Amino acid sequence: MTILGTQPHGGASASSPKWLLVTPHRMMFFIGASNLLLAMLWWAVWLIAQRWPDLGLATPIMAANVPPGWLHAFIMQYQVLPSFMFGFLLTVFPRWMGLPELARWRYLPVGIGLIGGQALCLLAAAFGWRYCLEIGLILTAIGWLVGLWSLGSLLFQEKGCTWHARSCFLALIFGFTGLCAFMVFSFGGAPMWAFVSIKMGSFGLLMPVYFTVAHRMFPFFATNVCKGYTQWRPMWLLAVFWPLCLAHLTLELVHGYAWLWPVDTALFALTAVMLVRWWPRGPKPALLSVLFIAFAWLPITFALYATQSLIFWINGAFTLGRAPAHALFIGFFGSALIAMVTRVTQGHSGRPLVMPPVAIYAFISIQIVTVMRIAAELTPDALLWHALAAIAWLLALGPWVIRLNRIYLAPRSDGKPG
Numbered sequence: 001m002t003i004l005g006t007q008p009h010g011g012a013s014a015s016s017p018k019w020l021l022v023t024p025h026r027m028m029f030f031i032g033a034s035n036l037l038l039a040m041l042w043w044a045v046w047l048i049a050q051r052w053p054d055l056g057l058a059t060p061i062m063a064a065n066v067p068p069g070w071l072h073a074f075i076m077q078y079q080v081l082p083s084f085m086f087g088f089l090l091t092v093f094p095r096w097m098g099l100p101e102l103a104r105w106r107y108l109p110v111g112i113g114l115i116g117g118q119a120l121c122l123l124a125a126a127f128g129w130r131y132c133l134e135i136g137l138i139l140t141a142i143g144w145l146v147g148l149w150s151l152g153s154l155l156f157q158e159k160g161c162t163w164h165a166r167s168c169f170l171a172l173i174f175g176f177t178g179l180c181a182f183m184v185f186s187f188g189g190a191p192m193w194a195f196v197s198i199k200m201g202s203f204g205l206l207m208p209v210y211f212t213v214a215h216r217m218f219p220f221f222a223t224n225v226c227k228g229y230t231q232w233r234p235m236w237l238l239a240v241f242w243p244l245c246l247a248h249l250t251l252e253l254v255h256g257y258a259w260l261w262p263v264d265t266a267l268f269a270l271t272a273v274m275l276v277r278w279w280p281r282g283p284k285p286a287l288l289s290v291l292f293i294a295f296a297w298l299p300i301t302f303a304l305y306a307t308q309s310l311i312f313w314i315n316g317a318f319t320l321g322r323a324p325a326h327a328l329f330i331g332f333f334g335s336a337l338i339a340m341v342t343r344v345t346q347g348h349s350g351r352p353l354v355m356p357p358v359a360i361y362a363f364i365s366i367q368i369v370t371v372m373r374i375a376a377e378l379t380p381d382a383l384l385w386h387a388l389a390a391i392a393w394l395l396a397l398g399p400w401v402i403r404l405n406r407i408y409l410a411p412r413s414d415g416k417p418g
Contacts, residue, residue, distance in 0.1 A: 043390055074182050074197065202329075213340070241267075327374055
């Protein structure tokens with residue numbers, strides 16, 4: 001189905017940037033995939049420069065008065081991954097609610113805001129240009145606001161109540177709040193605002209959106225391809241998850257690390273039960289397996305968080321450092337991103353629902369990158385492994401991104417519109 005006449009005319013069989021405007025996911029996934037490599041390229045260069053200063057790579061110690069590590073966290077949580085999330089949600093919200101698809105003018109500003117905002121933020125990161133950061137943040141906020149308005153208007157139009165849509169929208173509200181907190185910091189506010197932004201991005205925005213989409217889509221996908229599979233996705237799972245997730249967020253915001261373990265143990269139990277109940281028995285295609293392998297990182301993540309909290313409670317040592325966070329960011333978010341984006345791209349481009357070799361390579365490689373980044377926290381030369389993990393990330397996802405973007409710039413392989 002073409003979105004309000006946005007199908008290109010003339011030379012429609014050739015690759016063209018015009019194809020990016022046909023559907024929200026084409027444009028937003030293209031932006032997200034491009035941003036994914038650009039953001040990690042800057043971060044890898046910065047890490048290499050810190051680890052091997054004799055190479056002479058000129059990188060500012062402070063990116064427009066913002067510590068590079070904080071800016072890295074902001075860009076990944078509020079610009080890179082939201083590009084994919086908005087692309088997915090702007091596409092599926094109308095379908096979940098039985099409403100007409102969105103017109104181009106409802107999603108084009110979202111893409112412009114996110115890609116323009118990130119480009120300017122990366123210029124600020126690379127050269128220390130403060131005004132680029134400020135304008136980039138404003139552009140990002142505008143893109144977010146248009147996205148919230150477009151999705152929110154659908155919620156008002158809906159006659160029923162799609163809880164998955166409301167769960168995702170609530171997470172986006174938390175996300176916009178975190179974005180505003182980072183803007184307050186960048187415009188001269190206390191560092192506390194950046195801390196709030198980074199924590200809210202993890203457990204107010206990304207975790208709830210990913211969990212909600214997994215709850216709705218993973219068992220559904222398994223039902224479509226696994227004979228005899230029983231779909232199990234009761235809504236009480238979301239009802240239990242949200243208070244636990246917000247409890248984790250609250251404890252992190254008040255530095256209650258010694259008391260995270262009861263909450264994270266509960267989240268471990270919840271996600272472990274879901275993994276066991278969801279896992280399809282018997283033969284299954286790789287395109288389905290990767291979804292549940294990605295989800296397996298969640299109980300691992302919360303086991304690490306709970307262990308770290310217990311150790312901190314006992315002796316005050318923050319032993320595992322950022323290992324639990326990167327089990328979440330790279331292990332779950334990264335793996336699920338590859339799995340879901342590959343599936344959506346294959347299906348919406350008229351290609352067979354199979355895991356292409358380049359996606360298998362990316363998925364396996366990102367598992368290795370996750371282990372590298374977790375292990376880095378336990379090594380005497382952590383910065384070395386941080387840099388190697390960032391380089392490995394680029395090598396893992398580069399070929400996959402190139403293939404994706406070629407697809408988004410071309411018509412569907414089956415000749416259908418969309």
